[in-house]
Amino acid sequence: MSGTGPEGWEVVIGxxxxxxxxxxxxxxxxxxxxxxxxxxxxVCPVCLGLPGSLPVLNREAxxxxxxxxxxxxxRVQSSVFHxxxxxxxxxxxxxxxxxxxxxxxxxGWLELPSGKRVGIERAHMEEDTGKTTxxxxxxxxxxxxxxxxxxNRAGVPLVExxxxxxxxxxxxxxxxVEELRAVLVATGASDGKMEEGSLRVDCNVSVRPxxxxxxxxxxxxxxxxxxxxxxxxxxxxxxxxxxxxxSGARVVQETRHWDEADGRTHAMRSKEEAFDYRYFPEPDLVxxxxxxxWISAVEAALPVLPAERRRRVAEASGEAxxxxxxxxxxxxxxxxxxxxxxxAGADAGLALRRLANxxxxxxxxxxxxxxxxxxxxxxxxxxxxxxxTPAQARRVLKELVAVxxxxxxxxxxxxxxxxxxxxxxxxxxxxxxxxxxxxxxxAGGDDKLVGFFVGKVxxxxxxxxxxxxxxxxxxGRRSQSxxxxx
Amino acid sequence: MxxxxxxxxxxxxxxxxxxxxxxxxPGRYDGRVAQPISEDEVAHVARLARLELSQAELxxxxxxxxxxxxxxxxxxALEIEGVPPTAHPFPLVNVLREDVPRPCLDRDEVLAQAxxxxxxxxxxxxxLGEAP
Numbered sequence: 001m002s003g004t005g006p007e008g009w010e011v012v013i014g015x016x017x018x019x020x021x022x023x024x025x026x027x028x029x030x031x032x033x034x035x036x037x038x039x040x041x042x043v044c045p046v047c048l049g050l051p052g053s054l055p056v057l058n059r060e061a062x063x064x065x066x067x068x069x070x071x072x073x074x075r076v077q078s079s080v081f082h083x084x085x086x087x088x089x090x091x092x093x094x095x096x097x098x099x100x101x102x103x104x105x106x107x108g109w110l111e112l113p114s115g116k117r118v119g120i121e122r123a124h125m126e127e128d129t130g131k132t133t134x135x136x137x138x139x140x141x142x143x144x145x146x147x148x149x150x151x152n153r154a155g156v157p158l159v160e161x162x163x164x165x166x167x168x169x170x171x172x173x174x175x176x177v178e179e180l181r182a183v184l185v186a187t188g189a190s191d192g193k194m195e196e197g198s199l200r201v202d203c204n205v206s207v208r209p210x211x212x213x214x215x216x217x218x219x220x221x222x223x224x225x226x227x228x229x230x231x232x233x234x235x236x237x238x239x240x241x242x243x244x245x246x247s248g249a250r251v252v253q254e255t256r257h258w259d260e261a262d263g264r265t266h267a268m269r270s271k272e273e274a275f276d277y278r279y280f281p282e283p284d285l286v287x288x289x290x291x292x293x294w295i296s297a298v299e300a301a302l303p304v305l306p307a308e309r310r311r312r313v314a315e316a317s318g319e320a321x322x323x324x325x326x327x328x329x330x331x332x333x334x335x336x337x338x339x340x341x342x343x344a345g346a347d348a349g350l351a352l353r354r355l356a357n358x359x360x361x362x363x364x365x366x367x368x369x370x371x372x373x374x375x376x377x378x379x380x381x382x383x384x385x386x387x388x389t390p391a392q393a394r395r396v397l398k399e400l401v402a403v404x405x406x407x408x409x410x411x412x413x414x415x416x417x418x419x420x421x422x423x424x425x426x427x428x429x430x431x432x433x434x435x436x437x438x439x440x441x442x443a444g445g446d447d448k449l450v451g452f453f454v455g456k457v458x459x460x461x462x463x464x465x466x467x468x469x470x471x472x473x474x475x476g477r478r479s480q481s482x483x484x485x486x
Numbered sequence: 487m488x489x490x491x492x493x494x495x496x497x498x499x500x501x502x503x504x505x506x507x508x509x510x511x512p513g514r515y516d517g518r519v520a521q522p523i524s525e526d527e528v529a530h531v532a533r534l535a536r537l538e539l540s541q542a543e544l545x546x547x548x549x550x551x552x553x554x555x556x557x558x559x560x561x562x563a564l565e566i567e568g569v570p571p572t573a574h575p576f577p578l579v580n581v582l583r584e585d586v587p588r589p590c591l592d593r594d595e596v597l598a599q600a601x602x603x604x605x606x607x608x609x610x611x612x613x614l615g616e617a618p
Contacts, residue, residue: 023585030588039606040597044590060585080573087536089610133607148607276534281573289579 005169009207011238012215013173014165016202017180018158019190020128021064027127027157028055028097035196039150047127047155049093054284057081061157062104064189065125066290066298068159069105071187071305072120078289079104079124081282089149090129098126098160100279104288110163110183111307112175113327119164125288128156159189165204165215170234174227177201182306182331194226201230206251207241216241217251221265223258233258237265309335316342317352325356332360340373347384354380358394362401369401376400379407389466392416419465424457427465428473431456443478450474522552 005011023033029046045053069076082100103124109117130151137143161180167173181199184190191198201224206216221237224230241251256265304312309330314321316338329335334355341351354376362369379400383393388411399410411417419427431453432439442449450471457470528548532539539547593606602609 025585025587030583030586031590032587038593040593040608042590043593043596044588048591048596056581056583058585059582062582078579085534089608089613132610132613134613135604144612146604146612147610148604149610150607276530278531278534283574286574286576286578286581 005207005235005238006242008210009238009242010210010212011169011234012165012206012208012218013167013169013234014204014218015163015167015173015176016204017161017163017177018128018200018202019068019161019184020198021061021157021159021189022191023058023060023064023157025058025060026155027058027061027125028155029053031152031155033156034152035193035198037152039152042152043154047092048151049091055097055282057285057288058157061125062288062290063298064157064187065104065123065159066295067187067302068123068161068184068189069108070295070299071183071302072105072108072110072123072161074105074108074120074123076105076290076295077102078287080287081125081285082279083282084277084279086277088129089147090132091154092130092151096127096129097282097285099124104290105159110176110180112172112179113306113310114172114175114322116166116172118166118176121162121164123159123161126158126160128153128158130154165206165218170231170238173203173234174231177227177230178331179306186303186305197225200225203230203234203237205234205237205241207238207245216245217253219251219253219265220255221258222255222268223260225260229258229260232263233265236263240265306330313338313348313352316348318349319352325352328356328360332363334359334363337371337373337376341377341380344377344381346377346380350384351376351380354383354393354397358397359401362398366401370404371401372404375405375407382407382411386418386421386466386469387411388416389418389464390468391463392418417464419461421469424461424465424469425473427457427460428453428470428477431460432474432477442474523548523555 020033025031026033026042026047029044031042031044031047034042046055066076079099079102081097083095084098084100085095087094103122105123106121108120108123110120111117130149131153133148133150134144135148136145163176167176177199181190181192181194184199185192193199194201203221203224204218205221206218208214208216219237219241221233224233237256244251252267255268257268258265310321310326313319313326313329313335314323317326319326329338329352332355337355337359338348338352342348359369359371376397379388379393379396382388382396383390388396392411395414395416396407396410399405399414400407435453435456438449438452442453453474454467454470457465458467525544525548528544528551529539532544532547597603597606597608600608
């Protein structure tokens with residue numbers, strides 16, 4: 001299925017992203033916040049909910065929550081923690097401390113590479129739950145024979161980021177999560193590791209006939225642990241809802257579980273009253289009211305965020321901010337090299353192309369590359385000045401990425417030097433003279449023969465000619481050779 | 487069980503302030519809370535809190551909770567426009583701690599409290615339904 005959904009229908013998506021904060025300790029106690037430790041070693045009376053223990057809010061968790069809020073252009077406000085009451089073994093207290101009607105961050109937006117702004121309704125603080133492992137029945141919850149609980153994760157600080165239902169289709173949902181992840185990593189709030197559960201995505205999906213504006217009944221999908229699962233789950237769920245509606249039935253609002261193995265969503269039957277959380281203000285915590293000074297300091301320390309980096313690269317290179325090349329170099333953290341070329345007065349558009357193609361390719365192969373900015377800019381200049389042909393420049397770049405060094409030395413060592421324009425002209429003259437019959441046909445309008453001549457130039461120069469320049473010379477010579485036809 | 491009389495209800499004065507109203511017979515529910523609590527609602531809340539109530543207890547608590555709600559009716563009568571909600575009775579904000587690790591409990595001691603243990607984890611019966 002395409003990313004835009006079933007034909008004639010619009011898929012409407014809102015996402016809830018849970019982001020574990022990169023603090024040293026948990027939200028309300030001094031237990032270490034570490035992934036992958038031995039089970040039940042990072043626990044204390046507070047996160048186990050033992051009687052008489054009291055939570056105290058972690059300053060660093062607030063700092064990171066504020067960074068997220070400001071990076072998402074949210075209003076930061078005085079906020080209150082609530083108890084969300086429910087009985088489930090992942091929380092030993094039988095409630096989760098969360099924020100309810102007054103979240104710390106509200107009403108922001110995230111700009112996607114496409115330029116679209118997605119509304120952020122809120123980004124509130126809460127504690128994570130323990131990790132349950134279902135044993136038997138292939139790990140499926142309904143077929144399990146028993147479950148095991150590790151409370152190391154109980155109490156780990158989270159920020160839950162709730163988007164407006166502004167996303168249309170699986171591709172856009174994915175673009176949003178990728179962009180949000182980049183912002184969260186850039187602020188230092190998150191390590192962005194979906195595979196370790198540092199970022200978890202729940203998805204509200206509804207469908208409506210194209211051209212209508214009323215929202216359809218939505219379903220919430222849980223248990224997607226990769227971007228690929230997210231795309232698949234959205235596509236499956238949208239198709240399912242369209243089928244329900246076209247058969248004349250109605251979509252039932254419910255929570256559905258994504259099953260990666262069978263590629264479907266399944267309704268989770270829960271008693272209705274399980275969702276009656278009886279929120280009330282947490283009496284053991286006081287209001288969180290960050291001062292204007294704190295908020296300003298957080299804002300001043302924010303790094304340049306991806307949307308702004310794309311804008312800068314676009315401006316320097318003359319490409320569109322939403323172009324594939326621009327998003328690629330920003331995503332791969334190569335944009336500083338474009339800016340280096342630009343500020344050195346070299347061709348930033350050429351730098352962008354080399355980075356988005358050759359360097360990105362080398363990165364994909366090697367996992368990481370190091371590239372000295374000065375050497376890279378020097379290479380861009382050499383290509384730009386015609387000292388190297390594009391093919392030669394690519395060759396030198398490959399060597400530069402692999403072993404480093406000075407581009408001029410590499411070119412010298414490899415014997416790569418573009419012919420000067422005088423030399424190229426004389427080679428072109430030579431091949432024309434050597435092939436008079438072909439030239440006559442070319443001059444007579446048979447444009448296919450340009451390839452023939454370019455091939456001859458290439459052979460005559462051992463690949464050291466700028467073939468685009470050779471093509472221009474050939475065409476120029478033809479137009480000067482007079483109106484032999486037409 | 488006898489429920490203590492509540493204070494007389496507060497009533498909004500024309501000036502916007504509040505004053506006590508003497509209705510002769512203090513503390514009776516005056517109908518300003520739209521619905522007094524029903525036995526069904528009390529049973530529902532008890533289920534959510536995993537409390538098992540006998541019929542006698544259900545009746546007792548329904549009557550007691552109705553009295554509590556009557557008290558809320560007093561508050562409803564106040565002029566509160568422009569008064570921010572009270573989140574906490576203490577006049578404190580931003581009680582924070584530094585992000586510094588502290589010692590955890592010994593795992594054997596922790597797991598000794600569990601009804602059942604398996605692979606260093608709390609072993610629990612099979613769960614019906616997902617996490618709410």
